[in-house]
Amino acid sequence: MFRIYSCLLCCSWLLCCAALLSAEPADRIWSARYIITMDAQRRVIENGAVAIRGERIIGVGTRAEIDRKFQAKQRFDSGNAIIAPGLIDTHTHAAMSLLRGIADDKRLQDWLQNFIFPAEARNVTAEYVRWGTLLACAEMALAGTTTYTDMYYFEDTVAEATKQVGLRGVLGQTIIGFPAPDYKTPQLALAGAEKFIQRFKNDPLIVPAPAPHAIYTTPDDVLKASRALANKYEVPMLIHLSETKVENDESKARRGMTPTQVLESLGALSGRTLGAHGVWLEDGDLEILRRRGTGLAHCPTSNTKLASGIARVLDILKAGINMGLGTDGFAGSNNGADLHSEMSLTAKLQKVTRMDPEVLPATQAVEMATIIGARALGLDKEIGSLETGKRADLIVLRMNQPRAVPLYNVYSLLVYSLKAGDVSDVMVNGRRIVRAGRLLTLDVRQVMTKAVEYQRQIRISLAKN
Ligand SMILES: [Zn+2]
DSSP: OHHHHHHHHHHHHHHHHHHHHHSEEEEEEEEEEEEEOOSTTOOEEEEEEEEEETTEEEEEEEHHHHHHHEEEEEEEEOOSEEEEEOEEEEEEOGGGGGGTTSSOSOOHHHHIIIIIHHHHHHHOOHHHHHHHHHHHHHHHHHTTEEEEEEEESOHHHHHHHHHHHTOEEEEEEEEOSSOOSSOSSHHHHHHHHHHHHHHHTTOSSEEEEEEEOOTTTSOHHHHHHHHHHHHHTTOOEEEEESOSHHHHHHHHHHHSSOHHHHHHHTTTTSSOEEEEEOTTOOHHHHHHHHHHTOEEEEOHHHHHHTTOOOOOHHHHHHTTOOEEEOOOOSSSSOSSOOHHHHHHHHHHHHHHHHTOTTSSOHHHHHHHHTHHHHHHTTOTTTSSSOOTTSBOOEEEEEOOSGGGOSOSOHHHIIIIIOOGGGEEEEEETTEEEEETTEESSSOHHHHHHHHHHHHHHHHHHHHTO
């Protein structure tokens, strides 16, 4: 009996050794009760794990499968939690975080002309942008956003701050038809954008881009030059598009064309483009955008807070256009960067608009915040789902609190019940940047103290009016 037992022990030990010897090396294995993959089959894996080597995912499956296949240097089992792809914000203005709450409940033009533009003209420097971006990146990372899309000034500094925090950024250098805090003419801004693109073109975390502000603020020749610049370096062009009714009405009255038709007539959509908002798109516009493969950013909090309208998200998606989710920044239009509430609001707005609770289900809202957002940015080969070969951008959401119980459907839980504060751990490009709700890459207290100092400075500057 003893001999049989010791023989069995010996065999299992040998099998174990053989398994270890044949196991592939991994740097980390993260496991949890559920893995939402957002792969083509939309697999949700119970008792799942993700294996990571360097910057990339090398395996996704059940814990047992991953354990058999990989031998990891570090393991992290988050237990009763969900691991999901990092969320993708397709439109924001990070450094505007320093103006959060400066003037709410105003009309867009009043807000811009009397508060934002004067505050920016008197305060925005590269150093201001650095602190504002750090504050925004801290907030985004802690809320589970792993990729964000920015349109602002001093974008070199934005890129440096983004890398410091460890987020992925599609960062657009603003090009606008009036003197801006960084460049006094659009020609200088174009030249600056080109240098910025050259500097960060091959960066693993940064996709640099030219960002002409909108058709009503950027001259036609500058829009054309922005397109040419984006195509020269094979990077996307970012622009605000059909955000308000006024923008559409004026475009049609002055030029007999919608903003989309204006861009098309200039050849400005002939390349990868991300248009923010698209609230007032018409049927003909959808046909142009579909044909051009233009991506869109839906920003429901901004569009409701500024009373811009409700985008035709269902029509847009049905037309085959990739529309991701955006927060549109930190001041006035949103006051935060929580993609969880954007997912929830996106679903609810379409339901109430159509008076039909079956449209835009939770699954589709999660798609928009992940894989569709990645497609809109032209990055779906790299991010947007948890699949072998993709960049290791993943988040963990805790389920050990009352609002996570009971659990019938993980997508419903993610969209309608969990909050940004439930994000506990975040990895971007294979690097863990949040552990147990704490940002590892930044002294957040120092950044918050600095933000309060800027608040004092901004107040004084506006009092001089
Ligand atoms: Zn915007």
